Amino acid sequence: MKCPLCGYEFKENKSAAACKGCKLSRYCTMIKCPNCGYEMPAKPRVVKLLRMLRGEKNGNK
Ligand SMILES: [Zn+2]
Incomplete structure (x- = not known):
């Protein structure tokens, strides 16, 4: 998926690594x-x- 803030594209399972250490993860x-x-x-x-x-975006291109 793509980050709406910085536009960085990453796999959703990578976000789990970014959340590592979070007790609520x-x-x-x-x-x-x-x-x-x-x-x-x-x-x-x-x-x-x-x-x-x-x-939709791809279709409009
Ligand atoms: Zn980002």
Whole structure:
């Protein structure tokens, strides 16, 4: 996925490493950008929406 803040692209499982040490990471639904540390919600609904938006963008190109 792509970080909305810095534009850094990373795999969602990498964000788990960025969250390492966080006691709440087991219950955390946030994805953390390994580049800038920005946290964003990772709920399936949001991911679906992001994919939709991404698809729309690609279609417009
Ligand atoms: Zn970032």
